[in-house]
Amino acid sequence: MEQLRLKQRILEGKRREALNKIFVIKGSITVFCRIRPFVLAEKRRVSEPVSVGSERVLVKYGGTRKDFEFDKVFTEAASQGYIFVEVEPILRSAMDGHNVCVFAYGQTGTGKTFTMDGTKEHPGIIPRALEHLFHEACTGNSSYTFSMSMLEVYMGNLRDLLAPRPNSRSYEPMTKCNLNIQTDPKGLIEIEGLTEVQVSDYAIAKWWYNKGRRFRSTSWTNVNEASSRSHCLTRINIFRHGDASEAKSQLSRLWMVDLGGSERLIKTGAKGLTLDEGRAINLSLSALADVIAALKRRRNNKLTQILKDSLGDGSKVLMLVHIRPSEEDVCETITSLNFAKRTRAVVSNKEVTMELKKQRDKNITELEEEVKETEKQLQNIRDEIKNAEFNLNKSKKLFSTTHSFTENDEVETCINPKDDVKKITETAEECKKYMKSNLSNSGPRFMNPTVASRERQNAVERDSIGLRSKNLRSIVTRSSVQFPCSQSLSYSDIRVKALLQSSKGKSRHIAAETNAVLTERTNALESKTLNPKSMIVTSSDTSLRIRLCHHRRRMSDLI
């Protein structure tokens, strides 16, 4: 097992390294583009301005053609599952200790919430990622713990979406608004007072996630029935506790962000508060654009402040830009694609010569092959470990079955506690009878006392034996359990009798009190000669202790 685990560690290191190299070559920002399909209610135009390839989007606009290149383009037919497969490597990177930010960007109504959150039938990236994290946490050598927070940036303020509410009704005001953002000595961003819940499994994480998203601000607009009026941020803190060789645990952060839609305010028909919300979203989105374009230079904006540690050096960013391929949205489409292109080009230096690009692609393909191959080997090792664990458990079970069989065997011979009490009483009676008959008829006839001698004898005995009569009675009627080390428990002891007879509802006390009486009487009874015919449950072997233990347990089971 140790050898297998060592092999697994080495392979995990190799896979981590290869994956990281891919991100270095690709650049710290990966940009995917998703095209939203037409839904039934929408009129489909005959001529569509957008055509797509696997990595390209071409937009025809006013007699011109604009070409955009991305790391991947998902057509209208792409399923949620298919998209998630492409997101998985960056999640792996978060598990490996990198800060990661996945965010959905685009015009309002283009499907950002659908991609990040999804529906019950078509879950999006966030619920799938939660499931994936817990699944991955079980497969490797390291152990993981997770905590979760959710907040929204609404009209320039932060709202804690997981904060406890005065009551569960959704229209109750939030208890925690406008939280402060601080930077800790290690450069990590801390949001003062933000609720952070420990999530030990997927079901709990999903429960909290559903709770948080219910409280997100949405309104109806001309473009989207349930338009998100804020940026919604889900943060998973990943604590990786390595094996013995890695002394301290490592914290990495995974942010999954559903940004509010950039919008042309006239088109959305927004008024009053909804209009203000739209303005606030546009403002923070343009700040985000600035931040991503020049990672070091930031406007003092809540959204960019929060994401600071996950957009900087060493962190990985995945941006999913969303577009709708209709004629009427062509201006917004070009704006969004321009933003995505600028981001990709500036941050990852992706505008390179054809030759360099070819070399880069070749390297990436080789590394991806290496990751795949290592994954395969890792899977084999995992299977081997599983097999070994299975065999080990089988042996353990076999051992414990054999062991418990012996015990059970003994338990079977053990008397039912109720029978015990009955037998004890019966035995005491028998003993009395036996002693009576034997004591009175133990000598030859001529030695039997006469009436006068009996009276004399009685008078003497009344004085001398009077004081010991209790003891004598107890000896006469005694039936006892003898224990190893000469311990014996007299059932005729009135305390034990009382305990046994009032056993209903008090069995635990019986066990304890019987023990106390037992200890107390041990020395006293040790030296006394016991009648050989008295009922003695004797055992010189150590298993009696087990039996008694069972006996007590079973007494309590009866109640």
Ligand SMILES: Nc1ncnc2c1ncn2[C@@H]1O[C@H](COP(=O)(O)OP(=O)(O)OP(=O)(O)O)[C@@H](O)[C@H]1O
């Ligand atoms: N790929 C898709 N397949 C099917 N339906 C989709 C898809 N993308 C989006 N939709 C549907 O389009 C509508 C708008 O999508 P969604 O609310 O996700 O947009 P959004 O970009 O989040 O908008 P906003 O910025 O206003 O919140 C929803 O009814 C959603 O179910």
